[in-house]
Amino acid sequence: MAGAAHQAPPLFFLDAATGATGCNVLITSLDERAASHLSVSSSTSSRRSSTSASRGESNRRPTINDIARLAGVSKKTVSRVLNNSPFVREETRLRVNTLMQELGYTPDPQARGLAFRRSFLIGMVFDNPNAQMVVTMQEGVLAGLKGSGFELVVHACDRNDTDFLREVAAFVERQKLFGVIVLPPISENNALVDLLKERGCHYVRMASAVIDEPGNLVASTDSLATAEAAKHLADLGHTRIGFIAGPPGFRSREERRTGFLAGLKDRGIELPAKNIVDGAYTYESGIAAAEKLLKLSPRPTAIFASNDEMAAGVYHAARQLGLSIPRDLSVVGFDDTPVSRRLWPPLTTVRWPIHDMGRAAAQHLLRAATDQPPDDDSAVFPAFLVERESTASAPK
Amino acid sequence: MAGAAHQAPPLFFLDAATGATGCNVLITSLDERAASHLSVSSSTSSRRSSTSASRGESNRRPTINDIARLAGVSKKTVSRVLNNSPFVREETRLRVNTLMQELGYTPDPQARGLAFRRSFLIGMVFDNPNAQMVVTMQEGVLAGLKGSGFELVVHACDRNDTDFLREVAAFVERQKLFGVIVLPPISENNALVDLLKERGCHYVRMASAVIDEPGNLVASTDSLATAEAAKHLADLGHTRIGFIAGPPGFRSREERRTGFLAGLKDRGIELPAKNIVDGAYTYESGIAAAEKLLKLSPRPTAIFASNDEMAAGVYHAARQLGLSIPRDLSVVGFDDTPVSRRLWPPLTTVRWPIHDMGRAAAQHLLRAATDQPPDDDSAVFPAFLVERESTASAPK
DNA sequence: AATTCTTCTGACACCGGTGTCATTTGCCTG
DNA sequence: CAGGCAAATGACACCGGTGTCAGAAGAATT
Known part of the structure; x- marks a missing residue:
């Protein structure tokens, strides 16, 4: 019983900062000692008892x-x-x-953690498919964690390694993480998530679709956004459209694809199988995929790439063929990374709100830390089309 | 005496991973308790003594x-x-x-840390001037730390905040960080570094020049590289050259500028003051600076931008004026970020070896952790010119 | 065999907090 | 004013390691 919900938010006034001036110490022990370990050791010389030194201002x-x-x-x-x-x-x-x-x-978070049998650390685990995504999301998480007393421990891993699960488990367990934020695509790994649950570790999955309860999830609405993108192209008169999909094993691949196809269908367009090509979310794969699509006859007048990197690849391929964007070819990307505005012409793309998602993930964990119920509203973030200059009416 | 240098490398065999199956517990305490804190608590019921339960396989x-x-x-x-x-x-x-x-x-790192009066955490503090740089360097650091038992705690801060120093000090002190990796530009803040020294916290400064002892520094040779870039342009026949500098307060600004000017001088070229314009390391500032430079008459035939983002801005400005790169204008950047290869034509730029630098920084700290002397050789990394297609002979 | 070094080892306090539970304090009731 | 109950507090063990120092085990000397 005793439904006490008083577990403290460890939100301390963050203005400590005492100035410990260094004092050199002569090391004279006989047995083991962290000899010369810290160039300046702060062994506040208050040796034993010293009953009177109570208010001694040892810094x-x-x-x-x-x-x-x-x-x-x-x-x-x-x-x-x-x-x-x-x-x-x-x-x-x-x-x-x-x-x-x-x-x-x-x-002292260590002492507290030792007694609590957990730490005040939040882990962020990822298998870096996309550097830009990782930083942006990380920035969001840091913003959300700011001033909370929790710190962020980043942990890269390799989902193809045979020890992948054990390695992550060991990390979580050793550090007794309070919570973990799992980035795609490993956020879609149920074995990993089960493992976190077993260990009683709070977690938030970042995903492109609703694949967990709101408290354990921060998702974007990828399929709605790509449907929007599809309609945008259709409404510009495009009917011969190429689609570059993400690599198998990514939920985002599925969401973006099915959303896009649904959007086209809504406008009465059905895409032949040969107009759908796999990519790998990389620049190079975007080039290759675009080359394949642009060889089709009749040639597509628009290409949707499932991320901006691949869209940049489409630009490259189009240039090689002397095609002008958007006159001869409209291009749409996904992510809205900085690159999309460096390209010429600026890329019409889907804004993926990963910064906000990162912040929300942090806040979910903080709510858990203070025993507040999950905030269901901040679990799903809309992705939406940003029209720039890479799309235009279909050529006659 | 006893010159024991046996402080352990905390390099444990990283294959723990015991499978703790969850067991639900009824919470019945009277006084305070982290009620309902962990949905699954692992209170291995081994209550008190239980002399015989010695080999009991409590998971x-x-x-x-x-x-x-x-x-x-x-x-x-x-x-x-x-x-x-x-x-x-x-x-x-x-x-x-x-x-x-x-x-x-x-x-348990917490328990060990508590007894040692320090943690097994490495901090990375930065005031994000450049997301790509942060993530690339971070990847390098993570690679260097992999398997060491140390974990990376990332900490963003604001160097213009009045509480900047106190905030970082509080972070370092609370977490009792073993070491800190400081990214530019705050790596150039001596007050910050003094503060770390005082606290006996190992640190590595990432910088664009040799500004500390090898053990506390990982630097790139920015000035040598920009000198190389300058000579490259001069050797292509360019004499009217524009230079876009970084913002004041960055050591990299100075290094890149003086190196470039020295390189030109070596080829007998002296740059008039009006050919040197300040930028802010951002795309927009690159556009503005390039517009200024391209208004000069005679117009420069080449522009060096102190980073790739600003070089992208130069591309934009050139396009607005109908100038073709590299026919009418040669452009050189600095960083070799992914953007430089997405631009058209691919940007000739200086490769800034920040991934390797990150790895080296991690290794420096690990050497300190095992009481090994600093490895002076891995303190300085050469930056060097990567010729791509944005530079060509000066127009007649 | 007794003595004297070394080399190893363990008992015990301690790092800085929290859980348990008994005890004290304050207030209300009869 | 004693009795009873809830609110508030503290003594003490414990979290999982390390530092100190005394002492045991072995090897070398006398």
Whole structure:
């Protein structure tokens, strides 16, 4: 019973910063010792007892004991204040809080973690398919985590490695991560997610479709956006359209493809199989795929590439064939990475709101940290078409 | 005395991964409790003593006590083995090591950190001037850290914030970071570095010039590379050259500028002041700077931009004026980011070896972790010109 | 065999917090 | 004013490791 929901948000006033001036120490021990380990060691020379040195201003970080002593309470009570326990008299709480502020006390996450049997670290695991995506999302996560007391540990992995699962499990377990943010495509790996669940580790999957409960998911509406893109092209009069798909094994591939085809169907267009070509989300694969499509006769008048990198490849292929974008060929991408605005003409593309998604993922985990129920509304983010100058009416 | 240099490389065999199957627990406590905190708690029911349950296969991570008990030694001895203490009999060491392998034991970094008064975390702090740079360098760092037992904590900050220093100090101190990798431009902030030194925190500065001792530095030879670029342009017959500098406050701005001017001087070319324009390392600033330069008369026949983003801006400005690259205008950039190959024509640029630099930074810190002397050779990485298709002979 | 070194090892306190549970305090009731 | 209950607090063990230092085990010397 006792439905106490008082687990503290570890949101401490982040203004500690005591200035520990270095003091050199002579190392004289007999047995093992981290000899010469830290060039400057802060062994605050308060050797043993020293009953009177109570208020000695030794410049080291204050500990919970310091606060307790100065506040005239036990350290357990200080701990209660830290954790927002309701069982503390207002007066006491105030006294302790004031003292903590004055001394710039911040609890030691390691010690707290040791006792809690978990850390205050959030992991972000990814198998880098797309550097730009990783940074942007990471920026979002960092923004969401800012000031929370949680820190972000990034962990790259290789989903094709035989030890993939064990390796990630070991990482999560060793660090006793509070939560993990899993980026696509490994976010679609159910074995991985099961493993996280088993370990009682909070997690958020980043995905291109709703593949989990809202609390464990941040998704974008890829298929709706590509449907929009398809209609955009159809409405410009394009009927011979090429589609470059993502690589197998990515949920985004499926979402973007089915959405696009659905959008075309809505406008009464059915795409022949030969107009759909696989890519690998890389520039080079975009070139190859576009070359294949542009060899078709009749030649497509528009190409949708499932990401911007491949769209850049389409530009390249078109240029080689002397085709002008958008006069001879309309091109649409997906992601809205910076490249899309460096290309000429600027690429019409789908804005993939990964920064916001990253921030939302962080916030989901923070809500879990404070025992708040998941915020279902911030689980799904719309992706949408950004019209620039790479699309125009179909040539006659 | 006792020049023991036996502080262990915390390079454990990374194959732990015990399969903790979840077991639901009824929460019935009276006082505070992390109620409903973890949906699945692993409270291995081994309550109190239970003298006989010694080899009970309770599926939780083995601790140092488990190893000690099973090996018939004290936990201190296990600790010695972990830390490569020379004061352990070979036979004992072998027995303990075998046991650790069998059980997949990995020491708890939090507990170890608590006792050591530092963590096994490496921080990477940056004030994001360039997303691509951050992610590439980060990849390098992760590659260098792989399998070391250290994890990377990324921390974005704002160098213009009044609390900048205190905020970073608090981060370093709270997490008791073993080391910090500081990215430009804040790597050039001496106050920040002093602060790290004071706290006995290992650090590596990433920079565009040699601004610290080899052990605390990973640098690229920006000025040599831009000198090379300058000579390249001069040798193509260009004499009217525009230079777009980085923003004030970046050491890279200075290095790239002085190197470039030195290179030109070497070929007997002196640049008038009006041919040198400030940029901000952004696309937009590149456009603006190029517009300024291309208004000069006589018009420059070549422009060097201090990074690729600004070079992309030059492409844009040139296109607006109907200038063809490289026929009417040669362009050189710096960074060799992916964009440089998406542009048309592919950009001649300086390859900035930030991936390798990131890896080296990680390795520097790992050497410090194992008390090895710094490897001076891997402190400086050459940047060098990559000729592509944006440069050609000066028009007659 | 007793002594004297080394080489190894373990008991115990401690790092800085939290969980458990008994105890104290404050307030209300009878 | 005693009794009873809830609110508030503290003593103590514990999380999983390491530092200190005393002491045991072996090897070399007398």
